[in-house]
Amino acid sequence: MSAVDGPDHAHARLVVVHPDATVLAAGVASRLLTRLLDLQSLRRPVHLVLTGGTVGIASLAAVREHLVRDAVDWTGVHLWWGDERFLPGGHPDRNETQARAALLDHLPQLPAANVHAMPASDDASTPEESAGRYAAQLAEHAHADAVVPAFDVLLLGMGPDGHVASLFPGHAVLDVAGASTAGVHGSPKPPPERVTLTFESLHAARQAWVVAAGAEKAEAVASALAGADEHLTPAAAVRGTERTLWLLDAAAAGR
Numbered sequence: 001m002s003a004v005d006g007p008d009h010a011h012a013r014l015v016v017v018h019p020d021a022t023v024l025a026a027g028v029a030s031r032l033l034t035r036l037l038d039l040q041s042l043r044r045p046v047h048l049v050l051t052g053g054t055v056g057i058a059s060l061a062a063v064r065e066h067l068v069r070d071a072v073d074w075t076g077v078h079l080w081w082g083d084e085r086f087l088p089g090g091h092p093d094r095n096e097t098q099a100r101a102a103l104l105d106h107l108p109q110l111p112a113a114n115v116h117a118m119p120a121s122d123d124a125s126t127p128e129e130s131a132g133r134y135a136a137q138l139a140e141h142a143h144a145d146a147v148v149p150a151f152d153v154l155l156l157g158m159g160p161d162g163h164v165a166s167l168f169p170g171h172a173v174l175d176v177a178g179a180s181t182a183g184v185h186g187s188p189k190p191p192p193e194r195v196t197l198t199f200e201s202l203h204a205a206r207q208a209w210v211v212a213a214g215a216e217k218a219e220a221v222a223s224a225l226a227g228a229d230e231h232l233t234p235a236a237a238v239r240g241t242e243r244t245l246w247l248l249d250a251a252a253a254g255r
């Protein structure tokens, strides 16, 4: 793959399989850092969307440990979230809390203003209020008539049911149109209340990376790659405008 994808790589979908979850997290970190360096040789700022979940957070921890970490100009990186658990600020189960512990708190160069966390439950009264405020933040950083930045890299973990972000099978949020974010209630994955980007936002990403590890993900991976209906397997709808990567360990690629 060329250092910076050109039109000949447009709309390509690539599946990469690593031997286990540890190597996968290291591979995601290495690929991400290389991507950030490549992009920064062309332009700043770059926009990166983080994900919660064990593999997503392990990948951030691998970035923290990576020698190349400090080659990135973190003053030129804006961090967003694909979803957040609607809990009080600092709660250990918040994706933001875990991302700060794994990486963000170890990046002295990273300006606080570049970290765009979804409003917490002790700051917003409902998931919908949090979603609305986040949509406004996204719009502030969007170009021209766009409502969200063209995310350079969108990281997404995937659940055993094929959910990405907090877009769960069978939920009405899958069909939300004309909104970049939404509140989620009744999430099958605790906690029940969440805030999420909608598919419209996910589709604005230049590169979308689905990162999954473990045998319990194998069926959803196989369904998504076979083109399942997004209402049954939301991950099936993930696509970047330039490239879509599936970064798996052998167990998740088992089917």
Ligand SMILES: O=C(O)[C@H](O)[C@@H](O)[C@H](O)[C@H](O)COP(=O)(O)O
Pocket: 051, 052, 053, 054, 055, 056, 083, 084, 085, 095, 156, 157, 158, 159, 160, 163, 164, 165, 166, 189
């Ligand atoms: O808030 C969340 O829980 C995540 O954003 C969610 O989308 C996660 O990425 C998947 O559920 C995979 O999580 P695991 O990697 O822990 O299986």
